Amino acid sequence: MLQIEMVPILEDNYCYLLRSEDGKCAVLDPGEAPPVIDALEKLGWTPDYILNTHHHWDHVNGNKGIKDKYGSQIFVPEGDAHKIKHYDHILREADIFELGNEKAKIIATPGHTMGAICYYFEKSKALFTGDTLFAMGCGRLFEGSAEDMFGSLQKIFALPDDVKVYCGHEYTLGNAQFCSTYAPENIHIQKRLKDVIGLRKENKKTIPSTLSLEKKTNIFLMAKTVEEFAGIRSTKDRS
DSSP, X not given: OOEEEEEEEXXXXXXXXXXXXXXXXXXXXXXXXXXXXXXXXXXXOOOSEEEOSSOOHHHHTTHHHHHXXXXXXXXXXXXXXXXXXXXXXXXXXXXXXXXXXXXXXXXXXXXXXXXXXXXXXXXXXXXXXXXXXXXXXXXXOSSSOHHHHHHHHHHHHTSOTTOEEEESBOOHHHHHHHHHHHOTTOHHHHHHHHHHHHHHHTTOOOOOEEHHHHHHHOHHHHOOSHHHHHHHHHHHHHO
16 A cells, blocks of 8 residues: 655645555655655655646646655656656556556546646555645636536546545635535535534644545536536636
8 A cells, every 4th residue: 555645835735755565655746845855854765756747836846856866757747748847757648657566547637737637546545636626626727628627527536435535735625615605505515614624723634535525525526517517617716
């Protein structure tokens, strides 16, 4: 099973440190290098790889600093590669990334950016979604269309309920408040909002989530049609 360490960076980002049972290590979405390097040094881990979910600066700006220190190989989405410097390898839909004895299936999830991908480690039941799927939310459509993102979320929805979701930001409180307002009759959303408020009052993380929980409380993932999804996304963008 993967050992997963979360590193809070920047204002509200999460970077993830992944280590397989046979000692291979990867850093996922390092938006800055110093706190990630500090965490690696404390753990005594040396990253063999750097993995990016998309090209936005708050997910890639630490790439070079970590690569320079450790000689890590950088893997990036094919569709975003032209916007990411210093990379070594590209990843496409259905590729398999091997982290020692752990394997991640690459899922193309355009919408937030056109090249965005998720990393699905099936054996460890861990899904790294970047800014595609958040706890009780999804990423803004900076490059893709509502149809693109709806299709991407449908791919995620099809995965098993017990998969843990590791996303790129601590946005859950704001997302929960929006979901609660949008669907006040949903008892699962109302309960989760209370839980999230309690966690954030104690400055505790709300990540990881599970797909089971997201399917009950994330109104973006619950949308049945492109039109329904587009309406929800448009309302959230105006809120």
